[in-house]
Amino acid sequence: MSHQIAVIPGDGIGQEVTPAAVDVLNALDVDFEFREGEAGDHVAEETGEPLPEETVELARESDATLFGAAGERAADIILPLRGVVGSYANVRPAKAYPGLEAVKPDTDIVFIRENTQGVYAQIESQLTDDVATLTRVVTREASRKIAEYGFEYAEEHGYDNVTIAHKANVMQKTDGLFLEAAEAVAEERGADYDTELMDALAMKLVMYPEDYDVIITPNLAGDVLSDLAAGLVGGLGLLPSANVGDDNALFEPVHGSAPDIAGQGIANPSAMILSAAMLLDHLDYDAEAARVTDAVETVLDEGPHTPDLGGDASTEEFTAAVIDRL
Amino acid sequence: MSHQIAVIPGDGIGQEVTPAAVDVLNALDVDFEFREGEAGDHVAEETGEPLPEETVELARESDATLFGAAGERAADIILPLRGVVGSYANVRPAKAYPGLEAVKPDTDIVFIRENTQGVYAQIESQLTDDVATLTRVVTREASRKIAEYGFEYAEEHGYDNVTIAHKANVMQKTDGLFLEAAEAVAEERGADYDTELMDALAMKLVMYPEDYDVIITPNLAGDVLSDLAAGLVGGLGLLPSANVGDDNALFEPVHGSAPDIAGQGIANPSAMILSAAMLLDHLDYDAEAARVTDAVETVLDEGPHTPDLGGDASTEEFTAAVIDRL
Numbered sequence: 001m002s003h004q005i006a007v008i009p010g011d012g013i014g015q016e017v018t019p020a021a022v023d024v025l026n027a028l029d030v031d032f033e034f035r036e037g038e039a040g041d042h043v044a045e046e047t048g049e050p051l052p053e054e055t056v057e058l059a060r061e062s063d064a065t066l067f068g069a070a071g072e073r074a075a076d077i078i079l080p081l082r083g084v085v086g087s088y089a090n091v092r093p094a095k096a097y098p099g100l101e102a103v104k105p106d107t108d109i110v111f112i113r114e115n116t117q118g119v120y121a122q123i124e125s126q127l128t129d130d131v132a133t134l135t136r137v138v139t140r141e142a143s144r145k146i147a148e149y150g151f152e153y154a155e156e157h158g159y160d161n162v163t164i165a166h167k168a169n170v171m172q173k174t175d176g177l178f179l180e181a182a183e184a185v186a187e188e189r190g191a192d193y194d195t196e197l198m199d200a201l202a203m204k205l206v207m208y209p210e211d212y213d214v215i216i217t218p219n220l221a222g223d224v225l226s227d228l229a230a231g232l233v234g235g236l237g238l239l240p241s242a243n244v245g246d247d248n249a250l251f252e253p254v255h256g257s258a259p260d261i262a263g264q265g266i267a268n269p270s271a272m273i274l275s276a277a278m279l280l281d282h283l284d285y286d287a288e289a290a291r292v293t294d295a296v297e298t299v300l301d302e303g304p305h306t307p308d309l310g311g312d313a314s315t316e317e318f319t320a321a322v323i324d325r326l
Numbered sequence: 327m328s329h330q331i332a333v334i335p336g337d338g339i340g341q342e343v344t345p346a347a348v349d350v351l352n353a354l355d356v357d358f359e360f361r362e363g364e365a366g367d368h369v370a371e372e373t374g375e376p377l378p379e380e381t382v383e384l385a386r387e388s389d390a391t392l393f394g395a396a397g398e399r400a401a402d403i404i405l406p407l408r409g410v411v412g413s414y415a416n417v418r419p420a421k422a423y424p425g426l427e428a429v430k431p432d433t434d435i436v437f438i439r440e441n442t443q444g445v446y447a448q449i450e451s452q453l454t455d456d457v458a459t460l461t462r463v464v465t466r467e468a469s470r471k472i473a474e475y476g477f478e479y480a481e482e483h484g485y486d487n488v489t490i491a492h493k494a495n496v497m498q499k500t501d502g503l504f505l506e507a508a509e510a511v512a513e514e515r516g517a518d519y520d521t522e523l524m525d526a527l528a529m530k531l532v533m534y535p536e537d538y539d540v541i542i543t544p545n546l547a548g549d550v551l552s553d554l555a556a557g558l559v560g561g562l563g564l565l566p567s568a569n570v571g572d573d574n575a576l577f578e579p580v581h582g583s584a585p586d587i588a589g590q591g592i593a594n595p596s597a598m599i600l601s602a603a604m605l606l607d608h609l610d611y612d613a614e615a616a617r618v619t620d621a622v623e624t625v626l627d628e629g630p631h632t633p634d635l636g637g638d639a640s641t642e643e644f645t646a647a648v649i650d651r652l
């Protein structure tokens with residue numbers, strides 16, 4: 001069955017790592033039809049709008065979207081796109097790879113980040129020139145849904161250690177509801193779990209990342225804690241992510257557009273290629289997903305490495321090596 | 327001049343480390359009159375209220391307060407107390423000590439955390455059984471005030487590296503206002519500074535903590551990032567903090583009541599004694615503050631150590647060693 005895949009490279013190194021991921025997908029025996037959409041600061045400069053309506057439509061009608069990176073206007077691109085694909089779960093694995101320098105080599109954690117609510121509903125008011133408010137919204141439905149996804153994910157992937165992150169001691173009603181809903185899901189499923197205050201969890205992740213497998217978190221907590229975990233494994237360069245909805249999904253590296261190295265052909269495409277592997281997995285090409293992941297891990301282990309990892313390979317050379325090992 | 331100091335040990339190890347800090351202060355040539363107040367879960371059990379009105383009054387009329395730790399009801403104790411002393415700046419140094427195990431031994435960062443607004447205003451509504459909201463409030467006045475404090479602090483303490491943390495790409499109006507106000511303060515002062523998104527900062531703190539000196543942050547960001555930094559230096563056990571207001575202040579360790587080791591006389595009182603040193607500094611006993619800090623650092627370096635640091639000294643033995651080195 002043919003799948004239509006929207007490809008939105010975006011800004012900066014997104015323009016370099018996205019074609020790399022498409023090359024890897026094209027080297028597999030899968031029936032994908034790629035259609036490219038534009039978005040980014042360079043689009044905004046021409047039209048005033050960083051995310052054209054055609055690109056929104058493209059993402060909406062495709063089976064899945066590959067998104068590269070965005071620059072200054074990232075929030076105005078990626079947040080609507082997450083909405084367009086109906087994504088409620090942002091899945092962010094943070095894993096240290098053997099042979100690469102990591103602050104904490106034992107890190108292997110999957111963050112299951114709520115992707116619709118909290119401060120990301122962006123309900124803000126400028127009450128006066130000197131006072132602004134933001135309304136953080138938490139619903140039982142969205143909280144149950146992310147918890148169900150998280151416990152299901154843990155079960156399917158053979159993880160038995162699930163932690164629910166929250167700040168219900170201060171946000172007593174909103175995170176209180178999130179926590180209550182998530183705990184109810186765990187109890188209905190008869191699943192074991194721990195809960196952690198997000199601040200205490202930040203400390204424990206730095207000290208004992210090996211104690212955690214799957215972490216279910218509210219939106220902003222997941223944003224911060226998954227970046228923290230990226231630091232533990234050596235930076236954002238290697239982290240893929242999936243934005244999963246009921247009928248659609250978007251896959252993107254956790255890193256940004258890296259304007260400092262953009263245009264030089266030296267960006268590390270690992271996170272983007274691993275995001276493409278998550279796309280394969282999502283469309284039930286499990287074997288192909290594993291082949292891609294294994295190939296990336298082999299190249300990360302044996303080289304060649306891009307400059308961010310101390311090597312001098314180009315994006316193209318790294319990608320060719322991955323395709324070689326498929 | 328005699329100063330009245332409120333002493334609120336609170337719960338758990340608060341009952342053990344607070345007297346240790348008072349012993350150290352009593353060993354100095356300072357004119358303090360200590361008055362003890364009650365608060366904590368054990369008080370709530372008897373009266374239903376974790377923070378009695380007498381304790382609130384005591385903190386209000388004292389020149390400064392030493393607070394130990396609180397348990398389950400921590401938020402219902404420490405948040406009102408921070409309000410009572412009019413504290414707008416939460417000062418949290420995170421420093422690795424030579425000789426002690428740390429994930430990142432080069433860490434030496436002072437967080438200047440906004441202490442009045444953001445989600446800590448605790449304006450929440452349970453709209454229905456299934457929907458709750460929280461209103462996050464940001465004012466120009468409070469944002470300017472914390473920025474002024476932060477830049478002043480950096481200048482006085484000889485730090486030239488100041489970072490303003492925010493999430494203005496998503497919380498565009500609220501953190502936008504925070505950022506705009508803080509940047510205006512920097513520009514009026516002619517001070518250098520950087521800005522960082524709080525998620526990117528979480529990653530960079532893990533990887534390159536040596537790049538940061540003073541970090542000015544919104545309330546919840548400061549809560550999480552300072553705990554993260556605690557992880558970098560070996561845990562909350564060693565981190566003191568000051569809640570500074572215009573006419574009053576409260577000093578507390580960053581750690582909690584540690585129910586797992588409470589009552590055994592083995593808690594590490596370093597964070598509490600270092601908080602007492604911050605109190606001395608605040609009341610302009612600069613020389614005494616330095617003496618206490620140096621004595622704690624010497625004992626941390628040479629031992630004896632409490633069990634959390636691999637030793638077998640009791641809280642009392644550690645405290646006696648500090649007093650010995652004054």
Ligand SMILES: CC(C)[C@H](C(=O)O)[C@@H](O)C(=O)O
Pocket residue numbers: 074075078079223254495496525
């Ligand atoms: C670009 C930004 C809006 C986004 C977020 O906050 O979710 C990014 O930090 C991420 O984590 O994907």
Ligand SMILES: CC(C)[C@H](C(=O)O)[C@@H](O)C(=O)O
Pocket residue numbers: 169170199400401404405549580
């Ligand atoms: C106990 C809790 C309310 C408090 C906070 O969130 O400020 C604590 O985590 C801290 O950092 O002092």
